[in-house]
Amino acid sequence: MALVWASFIIMLLIMLMSTSGIERALxxxxxxxxxxxxxxxxxWKATCDMIADHPVFGVxxxxxxxxFSQYQPPGFNARFFQAHNDYLHVVSELG
Structure with a gap:
């Protein structure tokens, strides 16, 4: 039983330490x-501005x-890790 709990805790720590886990927590x-x-x-509008500045290769x-920190609208204190729109996110990164 102790081995099962130890395995569970180790897997939980690995998931929390992954990049996506950290981004979710942030x-x-x-x-x-x-x-x-x-x-x-x-x-989305700010993301479109970013796309307009980097149309060919993206960021x-x-x-x-x-x-996005350069295009973040005033009044938004949160840090955005994604555009919250898959199409805009892909185009902003890849052009």
């Missing part, structure tokens, strides 16, 4: 900001979070 606080459709539309795979 975005917990922005749930209130992203709950409204108007907030998402604002982020690079996995570069959305870093590049």
């Amino acid at each position: 975005t917990i606080g922005q749930g209130a900001d992203m709950a409204r459709l108007s907030s998402r539309v604002t982020v 690079g795979p996995g570069g959305f979070a870093l590049a």
Whole structure:
């Protein structure tokens, strides 16, 4: 029984230490900001501005979070790791 619990705890730690697990934990606080459709539309517009500035090659795979900080609208204190729209996210990273 102790072996089962130890395995469970190790697997839980591995999942929490993965990049996606850390990103999820960091975005917990922005749930209130992203709950409204108007907030998402604002982020989508800023993502379109980012795409307009980098139309051919995008900002690079996995570069959305870093590049979006320059386009983040005023009044949004949360850090965005994704565009909350798959199409816009892919085009912003890959062009």
